[in-house]
Structure formats: structure tokens, C-alpha cells
Amino acid sequence: MTGANIALSIYGGGDVLDNHAVPLQHYPMTQVRYFGPLTELSGTDEEQLEIAFPIIVGELRAALEQKHPALSGQSFRIAVDAVIRESNSTITAAGEVACLPAFAGG
Amino acid sequence: MSIFVDGGVDIGLVAHAVAEFNRDRRVGGQNIFVGQVRADTHPEGVVTGIEFTAHREMADAAVSTFLKRIVGHDYIELTASAADNSATALPRVFIRHGLGLISVGEAPLLIAVGTERRDEAFRICREILEALKSEVPIYGKELLDSESHKWKVNQ
Numbered sequence: 001m002t003g004a005n006i007a008l009s010i011y012g013g014g015d016v017l018d019n020h021a022v023p024l025q026h027y028p029m030t031q032v033r034y035f036g037p038l039t040e041l042s043g044t045d046e047e048q049l050e051i052a053f054p055i056i057v058g059e060l061r062a063a064l065e066q067k068h069p070a071l072s073g074q075s076f077r078i079a080v081d082a083v084i085r086e087s088n089s090t091i092t093a094a095g096e097v098a099c100l101p102a103f104a105g106g
Numbered sequence: 107m108s109i110f111v112d113g114g115v116d117i118g119l120v121a122h123a124v125a126e127f128n129r130d131r132r133v134g135g136q137n138i139f140v141g142q143v144r145a146d147t148h149p150e151g152v153v154t155g156i157e158f159t160a161h162r163e164m165a166d167a168a169v170s171t172f173l174k175r176i177v178g179h180d181y182i183e184l185t186a187s188a189a190d191n192s193a194t195a196l197p198r199v200f201i202r203h204g205l206g207l208i209s210v211g212e213a214p215l216l217i218a219v220g221t222e223r224r225d226e227a228f229r230i231c232r233e234i235l236e237a238l239k240s241e242v243p244i245y246g247k248e249l250l251d252s253e254s255h256k257w258k259v260n261q
């Protein structure tokens with residue numbers, strides 16, 4: 001877990017992935033999508049989450065793993081608005097977050 | 107234009123692609139690859155079909171990116187060249203990938219490549235196949251006769 005201060009709480013009817021000690025504001029809902037085997041490990045294809053931006057990709061991943069413990073230890077990349085991002089990059093806003101395990105087309 | 111279609115790829119499109127490339131007087135070689143769902147036997151059961159899903163927006167973008175790298179131009183649908191083949195960039199490429207449930211014996215993939223010479227027809231077809239497997243967010247859930255399933259892993 002990269003940030004011990006990541007708190008996962010629920011308010012306003014949506015789940016909140018918040019890395020601030022005290023939630024100061026509401027953020028737009030972000031669509032989080034899971035693909036391949038991650039759909040079973042998370043129990044869903046997609047969900048609406050309130051994410052406290054800015055957030056580092058690694059912190060977002062840790063928060064998602066906290067919400068869905070079965071994702072821990074899984075190999076997957078995170079795409080923000082259809083672009084794969086490095087784990088140390090900062091996301092300032094996102095309409096969609098996609099969790100992508102190894103591809104299996106063809 | 108997207109290469110993705112619902113369900114198995116219509117194999118009649120092989121003849122369509124060949125005929126279209128036949129009309130292109132610059133083409134000297136064609137190579138066709140058809141991927142087919144195989145009845146693999148796993149300890150958990152025998153594969154009866156694969157349910158393919160994809161992140162469509164990212165998949166379309168990934169196809170565009172690898173085609174520009176491999177053949178030097180974006181995807182051009184066959185019908186775009188009907189009147190004047192010389193207006194269509196070589197190499198000629200026709201690709202379809204199925205999504206949704208595709209049963210054993212059906213085809214999730216068709217790649218047709220038309221080039222001036224044979225070597226590049228084989229090479230480009232192979233490179234497109236490998237790029238489709240490694241660079242495009244597509245997933246396959248193998249459905250088994252035991253009513254369980256297994257997630258497809260590309261070798």
C-alpha cells in the first residue's frame with residue numbers, strides 16, 4: 001500500500017476513494033471498469049466511484065485493491081480516459097479508469 | 107472504421123478480400139490468416155466456445171497505432187477503394203475480429219494482406235497477428251463443457 005492515508009469511505013450515495021485525511025469536497029463520479037478475470041475478482045464490470053483528485057496511479061491502484069482485496073497481487077495496468085498510465089504518474093481528473101490485465105485477443 | 111464485429115467472422119469475407127485484392131493491379135501476393143476457436147482440453151473440461159470482450163475505444167486506437175507502424179497507414183475499409191485501387195495505399199489490409207460468443211470451429215479472426223511481393227505479405231500478416239494478440243485490450247473467457255470457464259491466456 002503506497003499511502004497510508006488513503007481512506008475508503010462511502011458518502012453521498014457513492015463510494016469514495018479519498019487520499020485526503022478529511023474529505024474536503026465532492027468530486028465528479030468516475031466510471032471504473034474491470035476487464036477479463038478482474039471482473040470476477042472485483043465482482044463487477046464497472047462501478048461509479050468518487051475519487052479524490054489529484055491522485056497518483058499507484059495510490060489509486062492501492063485504493064482499488066483495498067476496496068476489492070482479491071485484486072491484490074494481480075498483474076494489471078491502469079488506463080485513464082483510454083490511455084495507459086505509469087504507476088508513478090499523477091491523475092488530476094478522469095471520466096473513466098480501466099483496469100486491464102494481460103491481453104488475450106486473436 | 108472498426109475491425110470488430112459481433113460474433114464469429116463471416117468466412118465468406120475471405121473470398122471478398124481476395125477478390126478485392128485481385129482487382130488491385132499492383133498486388134502480386136496475398137496472405138490470409140484465419141484464427142479458429144479450438145476445442146482445447148483442460149483439466150476442468152473441454153472448450154466449447156470463447157466469449158470475447160474488449161475495451162472498444164482503446165482497441166480501435168491500438169489497431170490504428172499498430173497499423174501505422176507496421177503498414178505505414180491507418181485502416182482503410184475495402185469498399186473505400188472500389189472505384190480506384192490506385193488511390194488506396196499499399197500494403198492492402200483487411201482485418202476482422204469477432205466479439206461476444208464464438209463457438210468451437212468458428213473464427214474470431216481474419217487477416218488478409220495484399221502486397222507487391224510475397225515476403226512482405228507473410229511478414230506483415232504475422233506482425234499484425236502478433237500485434238492483435240499483444241497490443242489490443244481484448245479478453246477471452248473460454249466456456250467449458252463442464253459449465254465452468256477459464257480465462258484465455260495468449261502463449
